[in-house]
Structure formats: C-alpha cells, structure tokens
Amino acid sequence: MILLILGLALWVGAHLFKRVAPGPRERLGSGGKGLVALLLVVSVVLMVLGYRAADFVPLWEPPGFLRHINNLAMVLAFYVYGVGATKGLLSARIRHPQLTGFKIWAVAHLLVNGDLASVILFGGLLAWAVVEVIVLNRAAPWVRPTEVSAKGDIKALLIGLILMAIAASIHIWLGVNPFGG
Template identity: 60%
Template structure:
C-alpha cells in the first residue's frame, strides 16, 4: 500500500503543481516540463506497482449488476476523452473532456470495486479530477473552439468502439474480465 499512496501523491502533486504554484512552475521554465513528466511517470509506475501488490481488504461488496453500469460508463468515458482530440461538431461542447472522462472512469470503477486499494486509487483520481476542474475554471474564462465537420464525430464513434475493445482486451489479458459470465 505505501507504493500506491506515494504514487498517488506524486501523480496529484505533479499535476496540480502548476495550478497551485504557477510562479514556481514558471521559474522552472521549459526544463521543468521534463521534471514534471518524470514525476508523473514515476507516480504512475508506483500506482501500478502499489495497486497490484496491495492486499485485498474488502470494504463493501458491489452488486453484480454494477458491472453492466460500469461498462456503459466506461464506453461513455472513452467517448468523452476522445472529444478532447476531435475536430468535429462536438469540439467545444465540453470544457474539460479529459478530466470529465477521468471522473466518469473513476466513478465507474468505484461502482464495481469494493476493496480498500481500489477505493483509494479511484477515489483519489476522482477527487483529483474534480479539483483540477475547479482550479482551471478559477484561472480564467474559456474560449470555446469553433466546431468542425460532422464526419469527424462519426470517426470519433468508430475510434471509441475500437479503443473500448482494446481496453477490454487489456483488462482480460491482465486477468480482470470486464464481461464476467
């Protein structure tokens, strides 16, 4: 569990640093990007190692039907995340598509994982995404980008379905089947 906690602290701290200490972040200059990226990467490695090594400590027992809700929420999360890269009509419909996707992802996983390590991981990621949105919104107004062609949104749907398939395949490969049965 210590690796998980340290990883989460690094992840959150490195991501929020420029929001809570913009002057200090600016003092680091462009070389600071490498440092922040290294801290985020180290945090991610520690999160993965810590989560995989954490003892299973049950906190609550999620009902079986939550798996279906989780899968639907995950499909939505992948789509919303993809909105950040689209140049279609959906561009500009949402200010924080990546952070919104993280919130959906975290909430979905909290519905199906009732152990302490999962609650720590997904709960922290949910709290981090909420905090980031608040900090970004307080920093200033948003200039909504102009929408592009609708055909790009169709491409987003196709990419979403492919990515969802890849994600479920990786989960299955890791021994966590998203479609138990």
C-alpha cells in the first residue's frame, strides 16, 4: 500500500503545486512543466505498481449489476472528459469537463471495486479532483466558451467510445474484463 499512497500523494502534489506554491513554480520556468510531467508519470507508475501489489482487503461485495452501470458511466466519463477539448455544447455548461469526467471515472470504479486498495486509489483520486475544482474555482471567475457546437459533442462521443474500447482492451490485457466473464 505504501507505493499506492506515495503515488497518490505525488499525483496530488504535482497537480496542486502550481496553485499552492505559485512563486516556486514560476521560478522553475518552462522547465517546470517537464518536471511536473515527469512527476505525474512517476506517480501513475507508483499507483499502478502499488495497486497491483496491494493485498486484497475486502470491504464490501459490489452487486453484479453495478458492472453495467460502471460501463455506462465510463462512456459518459470519456465523453465529458473530451467535450471541453472538442468545444461541444456541454462545454458551455460544465466549467471543468476534464475534471468532471475524471470524477465520473473515479465514482464508476468505486461502484465495482469493494476492496481497500480501490477505495484508497479511486477515492483518493476522486477527493483530489473535487479539491482541484474548488481550488480552480477560487482562482478565477469562469468565462463560458461561446464558440461551441453540436459537432463538438458528436466528436467527443466518438473519441470517447474509441477511448473506452482502448481502456477496455487494456483492462482485458491486464486480466480484468470490465464486461464480465
């Protein structure tokens, strides 16, 4: 669990560094972006290694039907995550579509994983995303995007479905079939 917790802490720290310590972050200059990117890659590696190595400590047994809800939520998560980048209509209604998609992703995973390592990983990432939204909302007022279109929503949905297929393939490759069986 130590690697998992270290990875989670590094993820949170790297993401919040710019907001919590703007002076030191600014002094790093453009090289700071590379450092933050490296820290994020290391954090993901630590989280994956820590999660896979963690002992299975059951907290509850998720009912089977939640797998279907999880899969629908994952399609929604990928769609919402991408809608900001594609300038879909929804991007004018959701201030932080990527973080909103990330929160949907975390909740979906909490629905189908009832063990301690999953609660630490997905619950911790959900908590980070909530804090990140709060910090960002306090930093500056929102200027709603004005140039949005339904074409962006369609593009986000198609990209989301492709990413869902890729994510499902990776899960299956790792020995976890998100569709059952």
